[in-house]
Amino acid sequence: MSPTLIQHALLLSLALFAIGVVGVFLRRNVITVFMCIELMLNAGNLAFIAFSRAWGNLEGQVLVFFVLTVAAAEAAVGLAIIISIHRHKDTLDVDAFNLMKW
């Protein structure tokens, strides 16, 4: 374990976050977009853990614990919403979810 490793962990977190952002832009299936959002959350978790290791502060671990729980709750509700929209529209294309567009 060396400080360079922590720096590389942070760079990995950045790369994963950027991949998630590009995925949210580019994908057309709403469930895949949702998965890219989960990837971004995980990149944030990695950054928290890396900093917690760097500064010896355990609050980073506690925050990751809460991010994990909230992500689970959000995934459940988000998927339920997607299921009920699919029942009406019978498609999972993000461009088709445009009822609120003005």
Add this chain to the structure above:
Amino acid sequence: MSIALFQAILFYVFGALALGAALVMVAQRNPTYSAFALIVTLVSLSAVFGLLGSPFIAALQIIVYAGAIMVLFLFVLMLLNVRTEVRAPGEGRVFKLVAIGFGALLVGEIGSVLVAARPALAGGFDASARQVARLLFETQYLYVFEATSILILASLVGAIALAKRDPSP
């Protein structure tokens, strides 16, 4: 060959695996393959957490994320019988380039800060379950913990209410 070198090698292996699986997830047309690629990313990230001295969070990551949330995703994908994404030919190429451009800009901006930084390394780091639990239950995070349990209850009820089929009269 020392323990530190071994840990560094494992870190790079799992880091590369996480990165590769994330790229597969974003590039793959079939959503089920994307889901499995995300599972690989989550498990490799759990290994990285373990290498960064947090065994408790590493185990929780697999139990909660890879073992519960992704099962939920897979169930929805299989029940909704999702097909492979059909890409309209030639459409949105400019959009794709702009998106990748923004991603590269993000990496460039934050990366320039990170590369110049010199993170510290705390000695005597003890992130065992006991210490994390002490922080969780003996400080102000206890309130957040209780609020999270109410949040989970609300999301449980909400998900069931939203996904239920209307009983036809």
Add this chain to the structure above:
Amino acid sequence: MSLTPLQQEIAISALKVLVIFGALMSLFSGMTYIERRVLAFMQFRLGPNRTGPFGILQPVADGIKLFFKEEVIPAGANKLLFVAAPALAVVTAFLAVAVVPYGGTIHIKGRPILLQISDLEVGVLYLFAISSLGVYGIVMAGWAANNKYTLIGGLRSSAQMFSYELALGLSFVTLIMVAGSFRIRDIVDSQAGWIWHWNAIRQLPAFAVFLVAATAEVNRTPFDLPEAETELVAGFHTEYSSMRFALLQMAEYINMITASAVGANLFLGGWHFGLPGVPSSPLWFIGKMLAFLFFFIWLRGTVPRFRYDQLMHFGWKVLVPVAMAWIFVAAALVLWRQA
């Protein structure tokens, strides 16, 4: 020796892995034979007794038969996932054995060696995590075969597995509370001494919940609806033949062996005998594990299968409340004893 300490550690770990892997494989092939024989005797008939004396070579005959069978991949099946599913199931089954201890500490040439491949600080959580990952092999196998029966079987089986995983985890909570640690070794050592220190007696409700939840986790009767031969054709492994089927069966038996080993460690005192004078040894652990395996076979020969809705009702509305109620009671007892 001229190896550095790190290389010595790696060599000892590799040796432990080889020993445990070999023991598991032989126990697996032995179990296929023993199960058929014991089940047959319970049903008042003889089991396989033609191949070799008393039919002992039956596993060998089964292996040869499966080896030469034709491997069929159904048309329209997702080839990649179809091939990967049994591999994933077997890998997760074997991964769980890495934290199961089978003895105390032995000393070779003054060097203490733990009889466990990896003494993780979060051992019980690791077991829970690996059993969560075990769901994927089954769900992948059910979906990849492009067959509506296997899909339903796979989804039912994975729903059953993660429902009973909840009860299983809750039953472990009281053990962790009393032992004060997530290490499996510490939980075993908290049961040293007399036989009434065993968690099966001290924490009987947790033991009852564990027995039921572990049977459901490994998809054994009475919870084997997803793979029952008389329902849903053969459930999620209908389309598998030859070696891939053998791999899925191996995954199930290894899961059963791991569940027995974990039960023997966490509830029956592991390698301690139950009388203070008798020295602890891996033999007592193996005996208890075999007792658990016999219990699984006994259940199969005795109890009828649960219907799927009865199964889910039982898991969520009976086991989880019982486990949670016992957590409250046990926590109160721990606090009272500390005061």
